[in-house]
Amino acid sequence: MHTQRHPLVSTTLGTSRELVSFRFGDGARGESVYLQASLHADETPAMLAAWTLKRRLVELEAEGRMRGEVVLVPVANPIGLSQHVLGQFLGRFEANSGHNFNRSFPMPSADALIERVGARFSSGDAAHNARVLRGALVEMLGEINAKNEFESLRLALLTLASRADIVLDLHCSLEATMHVYTSPASWPAIEPLARLLGANGVLLATDSGGQSFDEVHALLWNEVRARLGDGTPLGAPNIAATIEHRGQRDVDYETASADAQAIVDYLIARGVIEGEAKDVPPLAQPATPLAGSQQLTAPASGIVVYRAKVGARLKAGDPVFDIVDPVTDAVTTVTTTNDGVFYMRRAIRFVYAGAPMGRVTGETAIRSGVLIGA
Secondary structure (H helix, E strand, C coil): CEEEEEECCCCCCCCCCEEEEEEEECCCCCCEEEEEECCCCCCHHHHHHHHHHHHHHHHHHHCCCECCEEEEECCCCHHHHCCEECCEECCCECCCCCCECCCCCCCCCHHHHHHHHHHHCCCCCHHHHHHHHHHHHHHHHHCCCCCCHHHHHHHHHHHHHCCCCEEEEEEEECEECCEEEECCCCHHHHHHHHHHHCCCCEEECCCCCCCCHHHHHHHHHHHHHHHHCCCCCCCCCCEEEEEEEEECCCCCHHHHHHHHHHHHHHHHHHCCECCCCCCCCCCCCCCEEHHHCEEEECCCCEEEEECCCCCCEECCCCEEEEEECCCCCCEEEEECCCCEEEEEECCCCEECCCCEEEEECCCCCCCCCCCCCC
16 A cells, blocks of 8 residues: 655645545556545545545455555545534535535646647557546646645645546435436446445436536546547546445444445456456446436425435325424425435425425436536
8 A cells, every 4th residue: 555645735824734645556557446535524424435445455455456556535625624613514615715625626628638648649549548648637737736725635636536547436415325426428337336335326417517526537538539539549438426425424334344345346346456256236226317306495494304214216296305384383295296216315404495405316307507506
């Protein structure tokens, strides 16, 4: 295991933070996989799963079973970890700017990247083209001058991931079932992982509109491919996905161990780790478009009483939650218009009118524009 420390720009006098990455194996021998956890710093189940995975990778490397490379960042957001206000952990947004830690990641344009590679493209070697493109991307990111701590964190994470064939961003939701966000292009490669993890929902979108960490890698690769055309071969698109490790309170050794083992089994199947690949279980639920998920909102303020359990398979018209007004005695029931899985919901139990309350998957696209919330 090679440990690397990446100092962040100090924003204020007397403070300094660093990002720490762990490298296992050798990318020159096989596929390179990048994993990071808890970019939203308060999403602790992802961090515990990553720590458990790190311990397992140490053992596998000692056994001589690494056939590719794994770069792991178990604590992807040291800035967010420090943000506590009156005892409340605020890990989703950067306190100085208000920016979401997992939105609007800046990537060089496809045209600029292609221009940087120039004559180094091969007309017949897709693997060579992938290598020079990734090398050029890392060069371009290295030329960006981060002005503050927040920008330097994003730049360090992008640089680490830009060398990889597979990018996995480990998160969790508020209260949720295990689910996965990925692109249609990445889905064939990610499907075995979703099966191994027991994902109860898979949401597909080429561009959700939020420029989230996993998506900017896949989007850039797709744009480069489109501009190069068939005359310049390029290997499989960057495989990228966000894994949502259930809800924020789902923190226990058994669950983290099972998730880490599922990732190891996936890496074995990919040939990154030597071993006998396991038969993957059936997919719990078919993949659906992210644009098909119904966003449920509170029609009034009041006490929330959930009537559907998280992870439940619902039919259109099924009650999902009630809003109780303890002053007027009014009880307002919210139902789903989708057949699908109630895959995530808010953790609070008193809401304001118009508050987003949860989502139900759906097979038919019903939304457009920006598909993910702040």
